[in-house]
Amino acid sequence: MAAPPTDRLPHLDAVGPRGPYRTLAPEPVTDVSGTEVARLSIVPPVYVTRAMAALRRAEPLSAAGIDAQLSAAAEAFASGTVGGLEVRAYEHLVSRTSGTPLRVVRAATRDTARFVASARASADRGRPRGAASGLRDDALRASHAVWARRGNVFAVNASGNHPGVHRLWLEALALGYRVAVRPSRREPFTPHRLVGALRRAGVGEDQVVLLPTDHRAADALVHGADRAVVYGGDDVVARYAHDPKVLPQGPGRTKILVTADTDWRAHLDTIVGSVADEGGTACVNATAILVEGDPAPLAEAVAERLAALPALPPQDERAVLPVSPLERARALSSRLTEVAAGSRVWLGGDGIVADLGDGSAVLRPAVHQVDRADSVQLRTELPFPCVWVAPWSRSDGVGPLRDSLVLSALTRDESLLDRLLAEPTIANLYVGDHPTYWMAPGVPHDSYLSDFLMRSKAVIGAG
Structure with a gap:
């Protein structure tokens, strides 16, 4: 089957703090056969720097109504048309570009939606029993401790080997971090759809951004964040092993x-x-x-x-x-x-x-x-x-x-x-008889992500 003309291919725009951003010369996204199937806007370092500054200026996502927003985003991701792609077209593109079997992609769509809907509750599972969720939590009167963020901006330098890598960073958003995601050029469709679903559900433009970049700009993204997760091989793990702000996600072994x-x-x-x-x-x-x-x-x-x-x-x-x-x-x-x-x-x-x-x-x-x-x-x-x-x-x-x-x-x-x-x-x-790939919302993956994002503070005289 002949490839469609490039002017009819899906365009995956960057999604910045002022909305979608399309570069003048988007880069091709190819499938496993080398056929171009989409165009991806690659943003320069200056755009990344400005986007990270906008996230830093923003207030945290309001706790009121966050569950409803996440539920709406999960529904849009699982069954809606987002970024011009209905769900079956999205899954087909993910399968063709990443080489992941279609049945695996479809299962990942359902599972990712489940993780999105439960992100706030999952994040809270990692809260210490003795810590209150905030100053207005009645538990503070007895605990004298509050669970607080270690920073305000969280960056994700993602891989493209499986759509499931994008499940966990939703917890950072639910905890009040503003999130910047750098997608893999191999499979940018999942994070693009996820960010689009969040925006459609009412999550503000200054809360989550999608920043496709080259490796030079990726460093600006990681170093411009208070906390970051970076996916890669042993070289990535070694590079960031001694940086307390970075959580490297390497080979599982x-x-x-x-x-x-x-x-x-x-x-x-x-x-x-x-x-x-x-x-x-x-x-x-x-x-x-x-x-x-x-x-x-x-x-x-x-x-x-x-x-x-x-x-x-x-x-x-x-x-x-x-x-x-x-x-x-x-x-x-x-x-x-x-x-x-x-x-x-x-x-x-x-x-x-x-x-x-x-x-x-x-x-x-x-x-x-x-x-x-x-x-x-x-x-x-x-x-x-x-x-x-x-x-x-x-x-x-x-x-x-x-x-x-x-x-x-x-x-x-x-x-x-x-x-x-x-x-x-x-x-x-x-x-016992449990497959190694079993995962569920609220169950640690590589510890709770909140162990990396949060800390407990003593608070006296409030609550």
């Missing part, structure tokens, strides 16, 4: 542990889903499975299940695997071959590229077995269902399980669970 007291066969659906659901692209997808005993039977069973997944274009209703431009797919395949040297290949030994013939390729799953719980491959995270299976023993201890966004523990050993819960670098512990 999510894991599954199966101990000898548990029959993994009873949990195979959950194990396979943890690896491959969401297209295997999310930070909460499992990339390592550690097995007490011989890991080969489990690796073989997971490989057999994953090998049966179809290779289809992302917009196909039956698609379950991610798609990328062909050259990127080949580069990822070469990277996998390099990293996997010395491992036992159960799936993906002939490469993971399934050429769709239009300049794009499906990223097929890969399963490799390594011989040690501390093998370096266990730290490798790739943007498709790729899992490393390793043996684990009690003598290995907690060490190989560290640095996990989610650890799913299939065990009945309560003393081991106590040690896993006490390990600071395991962000979330799922015990």
Whole structure:
């Protein structure tokens, strides 16, 4: 099918403190085949600086009626026409540009709307029990403490691997921060739709802005905020590791542990889903499975299940695997071959590229077995269902399980669970038959976002 003329393509304007802003020469947004599907306005650093200054001058969003505004925004996001795109057109574009299977995008639309509607209540879940919500909270008389913001302006330097990355920053808005979002050029449609839905619901122009920028202007955005969240790889984590104003969101390195007291066969659906659901692209997808005993039977069973997944274009209703431009797919395949040297290949030994013939390729799953719980491959995270299976023993201890966004523990050993819960670098512990990708409003992701945004102040003589 021929691409539409560029003058008929959707235009994704920047959304600033004075409304939409369209640059004279918007940049093309291309799908996985390289076809231009939209135009995106990229704003210069001076525009970012002025927008951040406007956010700083603004008053916080009024607490009165915020739940109604968020509910209206959630409804518009899930089913309305926003920015000229009805929801099915929006989902199709997200699928084609990010390569995320359409069914995953549709589920993300519903889930994101649920997170938007509950953002204020979710944010409040992180409030300490002994802190009042404000000076007019009756609880202040007994608590003598108030939950207060650490700043006023919050910046988001977003990624484009999954629409769900935009769920959490709504909590900052609900807490009174003014929010600036820098979208990924790979998938700008979700934040554009979300900001548009908020504006449509009555959230003021000086409360939330969308600032598509280049990397130079992105630094101005991050450093111009009081608090910021930045998504990226290990390089991003290292860059901001010592900046207390920045919360880096890097690789999840999510894991599954199966101990000898548990029959993994009873949990195979959950194990396979943890690896491959969401297209295997999310930070909460499992990339390592550690097995007490011989890991080969489990690796073989997971490989057999994953090998049966179809290779289809992302917009196909039956698609379950991610798609990328062909050259990127080949580069990822070469990277996998390099990293996997010395491992036992159960799936993906002939490469993971399934050429769709239009300049794009499906990223097929890969399963490799390594011989040690501390093998370096266990730290490798790739943007498709790729899992490393390793043996684990009690003598290995907690060490190989560290640095996990989610650890799913299939065990009945309560003393081991106590040690896993006490390990600071395991962000979330799922015990039993629960997929690693499970999330819900009000449940911490990488701790509560409010732990980063808020603090408790002693207040005497008020309330």
